[in-house]
Amino acid sequence: MEWRALLDAIRKPPVVPSPVIMPDFFVDHFVVGASLSDFLKDLERLAHQGGGNLIGTRHLIKRGGNAVNTASALLKLGVSPVLIVKTSPQGFSLLRALADPSLSLDHVHTTGSLSSTVSIETDFQGRRVNLMVSDSGSAKDFSIDDLDDDDVDAIRGSGLVALLCLNHNRDPSGLASDVFSLVQQESEAIKFIDIGDPSGRPEILPALVDEVLRADLVDVLSVNENEVQWLAHVIEGRSGEVPADGSPDEWLESARAVSRETGVRVDLHTPYYAASIMGRNETMVPTFAVEPLITCGAGDTWNAGDILGLLLNLEPHDRLVLANSVASLYVSSPDASHPTRKSVEAFLRTSPKTRQQQ
Numbered sequence: 001m002e003w004r005a006l007l008d009a010i011r012k013p014p015v016v017p018s019p020v021i022m023p024d025f026f027v028d029h030f031v032v033g034a035s036l037s038d039f040l041k042d043l044e045r046l047a048h049q050g051g052g053n054l055i056g057t058r059h060l061i062k063r064g065g066n067a068v069n070t071a072s073a074l075l076k077l078g079v080s081p082v083l084i085v086k087t088s089p090q091g092f093s094l095l096r097a098l099a100d101p102s103l104s105l106d107h108v109h110t111t112g113s114l115s116s117t118v119s120i121e122t123d124f125q126g127r128r129v130n131l132m133v134s135d136s137g138s139a140k141d142f143s144i145d146d147l148d149d150d151d152v153d154a155i156r157g158s159g160l161v162a163l164l165c166l167n168h169n170r171d172p173s174g175l176a177s178d179v180f181s182l183v184q185q186e187s188e189a190i191k192f193i194d195i196g197d198p199s200g201r202p203e204i205l206p207a208l209v210d211e212v213l214r215a216d217l218v219d220v221l222s223v224n225e226n227e228v229q230w231l232a233h234v235i236e237g238r239s240g241e242v243p244a245d246g247s248p249d250e251w252l253e254s255a256r257a258v259s260r261e262t263g264v265r266v267d268l269h270t271p272y273y274a275a276s277i278m279g280r281n282e283t284m285v286p287t288f289a290v291e292p293l294i295t296c297g298a299g300d301t302w303n304a305g306d307i308l309g310l311l312l313n314l315e316p317h318d319r320l321v322l323a324n325s326v327a328s329l330y331v332s333s334p335d336a337s338h339p340t341r342k343s344v345e346a347f348l349r350t351s352p353k354t355r356q357q358q
Contacts (some may be wrong), residue, residue, distance in 0.1 A: 003348050006318040010341050013078040016311035017159030020189070021071045022084040022179075023146070024139040024165040025095055025108070026115040028064025030296060030336065033057045036124040036131075062297075062336055063098035064117055065139070066164035066194060069297045073304030073326065075103050076338040079311070082154040086112040086138040086146050107151055112138030115168075119296035127271065128331075130296035139168035144178035155183060159311050160190040162303070166208070167196035173207035180217040190310055194222040194303060198230045199242070205234040213262040220310065221258070222303050225251040225270040232257045248272050252284070267320075269302045272355055274324050276316040283316035286354035287324050290332040301338060302327040321348070328352075 033039045033056075046052040063072060071081040084107040087095065091114040096105060115137030119130045147155075155161055161183045166172035172195070180191045193212070198205055209231065212218060223231065229242045232254035246254075251270055255277050259266040265278040275284040292298075305326030309319030325347055329339035339347075 003318065003321055006314065006321055007345060007348060009312050009314060009318070010322065010345055013341070014308060014312060016079060016308075017157065017189075018080050018082050018154070019074065019160040019162060019307055019311065020082045020084060020155055020158040021067045021074070021162045021164070023067055023086065023142040023163070023175075024065040024115060024168065025063070025068045025085040025087045025091060026065035026117045026134070026137075026139070027091070027094055027098070028060075028062045028296065029116070029118045030060040030062065030121055030294070031057050031118060032060070032121045032294070034123060036122040036129070039120070039122055060336060061098070063095060064119075064297065065115060066196065066300050066303075067162075068095065068099065069300035070162065070164065070304050070307070072100060072103060073301045073330070073338040074307060075100055076340050077304060077308050077326065077344070078341045079308060080104070082107055082158065084147070084151050084154070085109070086142050088112055088114045088138070090114055091137075107154060109146055109148075111146070112141070115139045117296075121294060121296060128292040128295050130294075132296065134168070136168040139165055140170050142169060143171070143175055144182065147182075152182070152186065155189065156186045158187060158189045160192055160307055161187075162192040162194070162307060164194045164300075164303075165196050166193070167198050167201055167204070172204050173211045176208065176212040177215070177217060180212070184217070190219050191217060192220045192222065192303075192307065192310070193218050194299070195227060195231075197226060199226065202230060202234075205230060209234055209262070213258075213264050216263070218262075218264050220267055220306075221262075221264045222267045222269070222299075222306060223255070223258075224299055225268070228254045228258060228266065228268055235261045256282075267306055267323075269299065269323065269327070274302070274320040276320060281316075283320060285317060285320040285324060286356040288328040289353045289355050289357065290328045292331040293334050294331055294336045297336060298327050298331050301330040304338070305344075
């Protein structure tokens, strides 16, 4: 079987050092509809009549935020993550109500404000998309000063430290530099970063590139097709907006440019393939042919599979297959449920078709 080594690796509960995941918790309100054009027409109709109620959409209230989503997905895969986030007392109560009861909240700080997102899930130009409208809350001002002694002890014992959701932070390059410098001083953990969508704040990218990615502070950069194009845009000194209609080949070239110019391993996930690029070493794996129902949180779930693969020291091909499998099961779930390790194993044993085989 093509994935024999991977199946052997995930058959038993993973014995790996706990990853530290930080720094955000959001309350996610999903609004699930059909086509974007119909949705906008209905909203415009309500606006013309002076307001009203749009009936017929499906709503979900879920725990969210890149860190919480990634930690929750890791927990389902049999890993015990250390979740370090800042929220309000109300946010802590909501997190406790919405998260898996077995997810440890020992490192949740309640000295901040609630972060929240409305995610509109809809169809646009033949693709399922999520359009997020967010209040950054404490994701905006989280800093290294929010870490206490227990947090630092957790970092010392960690196998991987993931810093996510930097696009919301007031000083993302400062936060990343401070956290990963601490990691380098206190542990041998893998340093994993996912900046998030920078399109609303492209001005944060030059400092992130020069002061973090080029500063030998990061081991793995996780990006989607939009994020990698923005990074390549900055690294190559191009001006203006990043084209929204880039091709899969252009995404791959962008990932190559980012890795080449920063020396960081780039793990790229797209609707059509995932790739891991480190210098001249490249691995590319097609995604699985599933019907996406939910897309908000897909990148976080993919990251969880990627992180588990890194902790298990899987070969790049198996690591990407694992991440693709975890994400595929999540996006095809009607209630945005993270898959278990056993469900991932069962999925792979069915020899699922990839998009290349459609």
